[in-house]
Amino acid sequence: MRDVALEAGVGTITVSRALQHPDRVAAATLKRINDAVGKLHYVPNLAAGTLRSARSRMVAVIVPSISNSIFSETLQAMSEVLRPAGYHLLIGDSNYSLLEEESLVRTFLARRPDAIVLTGYTHSPQALELLERAGLPVIEIWNLCRKPIDTIVGLSNYEASKAMTQYLISKGHRAIGYIGGLREHNDRSVQREAGFLRALKDAGIASDTSRIVRTTFEFESGGVALNALMNRHPDLDSVFAASDILAIGVLLECLRLKIRVPQQLAVAGFDDMGVSSRMTPPLTTVRVPRTEIGRVTAERILARLAGEESGKRVIDLGFEIVSRESA
Amino acid sequence: MRDVALEAGVGTITVSRALQHPDRVAAATLKRINDAVGKLHYVPNLAAGTLRSARSRMVAVIVPSISNSIFSETLQAMSEVLRPAGYHLLIGDSNYSLLEEESLVRTFLARRPDAIVLTGYTHSPQALELLERAGLPVIEIWNLCRKPIDTIVGLSNYEASKAMTQYLISKGHRAIGYIGGLREHNDRSVQREAGFLRALKDAGIASDTSRIVRTTFEFESGGVALNALMNRHPDLDSVFAASDILAIGVLLECLRLKIRVPQQLAVAGFDDMGVSSRMTPPLTTVRVPRTEIGRVTAERILARLAGEESGKRVIDLGFEIVSRESA
């Protein structure tokens, strides 16, 4: 920076200003500085800037899995909003483990991100303490709760799951099987299962854990779970898979077993992945605002960092029951 | 750090050492320091460490799309290797634009990453100059070329595409339609199309651009492209979609149109996504080592940063024709 300053005939601080706040520098000075930057191939060192200004222009994000398309679409949406504003994304995956999440929080905080985004509202006590002491904006995403750490952006997985179950019941289904995610460390899975059970109870349908299978989010798991459910309950008239990955696994298994959907078995999913509407039959599912979650989260962060205090701490982006042919 | 040093009764440098190289500090001293760290809730500031040591322990990665599962699986694999070694991932997506890529390279370099990973071998001249001047390890991934900037890890998309086309020809297909990605800024798409054309030529089959459709990587596009091809060429006996996303779109469209696969139309894909083997019929495709690309890239980076110079600059991880029922 000193070289650039010498070349442009100004002080270093003017170079700094020209790069950070071009509008606060005279046009002619700005041009001389930009020319010098180009001529000398100057690349600023943000580590120094971060150290001095205590602002890193980085947002740390922890998702359970980078490769799960549901989360990667949210990441992409965040990236699209934050980058034009000069922010970079520090991304880590917890592999659905709270311990991993805590470890990521600890190491991410050492980089002094300007904000941090976590998935879900369940975190280890140590992680919570670290975040509290760090005193930076914390956005939780993908689920809702009454008392977020700071701000939470997402949808009620409980209500969404309840609504889909009620939809199935409204179509006359009573023998409903449920395939969901493992509940450990995953409040979305917990809430979806709870919403399913609640809807059954409200409708006076006896619920029974033998109608529930919990498994990992893979296509194969959906097919395996379907077979397990049908063995236990030959009378099964419908399956609610609380993730489209699982629901698609179920549909593909039905194709293989020549089970007609929805005539013999109705199938419903959760997520509305891109391929879901293109299945045969098209999948009835819950549309979740995954891109919006990323966008709104990023916008909230930018607003907060710009000093705007928004009162709203729980941002419900809703969901939608997408009724297609599979149920 | 000074507070921790005072609490532990040592100098700051000993605290630094205890955190960076615990083995170079006496066990008793280490314990006192760790206790002090815990008591004071000390969180080191990596911006300062980066400034002083000129090592950021960050690896910057630029992919065309974070949400494309092919790339997100590679990202996840990189993350799994790098994080235990103390590295964080700075991730950006270029949205398949070389200009965006250049802009990301420029801003990423200001953070002084210890290495940078780019997708493909096609980059803007300015990006190339920035990288050269920055003098950091550069790993290109997902394709191969003779003269990488530094190191390239992937597979020959040309050879893979040629091999799949030859496979279709060996099964007796002559009227082969091709659905591929847009070629602009995307050397993988260019190479796949070239490999397809080469195989046709080698087999003495007239190639004709009317048998080629280029489109975006979405399920819908596959179906649309299929209809376009069939309108132009009612005699079409097979389709090679150079991405499973497109191939699955084709399969789903065939289901809808009641086209029997492979009897009426053979379908082949490229990528071997998780769902591909579960389609009905299971999709014949090219398995690409997407997880291995991430793993090997990360391992190379760690080796380089540890000072190991490996002669090999072109690392071919190969591919595999996966013959299933769709073709």
Added chain:
DNA sequence: TTGTATGCGTTATCAG
């Protein structure tokens, strides 16, 4: 095995 002195490159503060 531990400590002292120093500087990494930038930006906040205050002055002009």
Added chain:
DNA sequence: CTGATAACGCATACAA
């Protein structure tokens, strides 16, 4: 609109 000065928190080099 521009500049002089100092400081951000850590790790390198060298010494003890």
